[in-house]
Amino acid sequence: TQLLEQSPQFLSIQEGENLTVYCNSSSVFSSLQWYRQEPGEGPVLLVTVVTGGEVKKLKRLTFQFGDARKDSSLHITAAQPGDTGLYLCAGDDNYGQNFVFGPGTRLSVLP
Amino acid sequence: ETGVTQTPRHLVMGMTNKKSLKCEQHLGHNAMYWYKQSAKKPLELMFVYSLEERVENNSVPSRFSPECPNSSHLFLHLHTLQPEDSALYLCASSQDQGSNEKLFFGSGTQLSVL
Numbered sequence: 326t327q328l329l330e331q332s333p334q335f336l337s338i339q340e341g342e343n344l345t346v347y348c349n350s351s352s353v354f355s356s357l358q359w360y361r362q363e364p365g366e367g368p369v370l371l372v373t374v375v376t377g378g379e380v381k382k383l384k385r386l387t388f389q390f391g392d393a394r395k396d397s398s399l400h401i402t403a404a405q406p407g408d409t410g411l412y413l414c415a416g417d418d419n420y421g422q423n424f425v426f427g428p429g430t431r432l433s434v435l436p
Numbered sequence: 437e438t439g440v441t442q443t444p445r446h447l448v449m450g451m452t453n454k455k456s457l458k459c460e461q462h463l464g465h466n467a468m469y470w471y472k473q474s475a476k477k478p479l480e481l482m483f484v485y486s487l488e489e490r491v492e493n494n495s496v497p498s499r500f501s502p503e504c505p506n507s508s509h510l511f512l513h514l515h516t517l518q519p520e521d522s523a524l525y526l527c528a529s530s531q532d533q534g535s536n537e538k539l540f541f542g543s544g545t546q547l548s549v550l
Contacts, residue, residue, distance in 0.1 A: 329478075356535060367440070367526050367541030368479075413479065417535030423469075423492065424535060426479035 329427035337433040346430040348414035362411040442542035457512040459527030467533040474523040486533040
């Protein structure tokens with residue numbers, strides 16, 4: 326079974342600070358996705374990474390897929406209160422049919 | 437109205453009640469999903485429908501019964517639930533089933549079983 330771990334579990338920072346959250350596994354994934362879930366809402370897809378070593382940027386968010394396609398990181402520059410939420414990573418399951426999700430990193434950005 | 441819509445947003449039910457959760461997608465997608473999100477576990481896939489056919493049932497207890505009458509609608513019928521079934525139930529859709537797809541989630545139904 327493909328398993329994803331995310332760290333840290335919780336993170337509380339001040340507005341303007343930088344942060345990095347991690348998604349790790351012992352399994353190789355053909356692709357990884359990152360979602361953000363705000364309180365009272367469903368997850369919203371932020372990015373999909375498919376190539377080992379790939380880096381994608383979305384405004385102040387930088388996503389990286391590990392060379393071995395077993396891990397990924399999300400770096401946020403100059404965090405804002407609007408970045409508050411649960412950040413989930415998801416990878417393809419053993420059969421490439423569905424996704425398995427990590428437990429998430431709950432980020433709180435204080436004004 | 438666009439996206440994935442779930443009703444009700446909140447539901448409180450007793451262990452002997454029967455209720456149904458509804459999901460509607462306006463995206464023209466062919467695959468629909470039910471996920472369970474509880475405080476202590478990652479998002480768990482419950483059911484997958486592709487072109488209105490159930491293609492996956494991840495060992496979900498029979499007290500949860502899905503129904504997909506057409507490609508735009510998905511229901512989750514609930515009966516004789518247990519308190520540990522209290523969770524956020526999320527519906528999602530994608531163009532087709534597969535790990536290369538993008539999932540679009542509804543806002544969820546927060547279920548409390550008393």
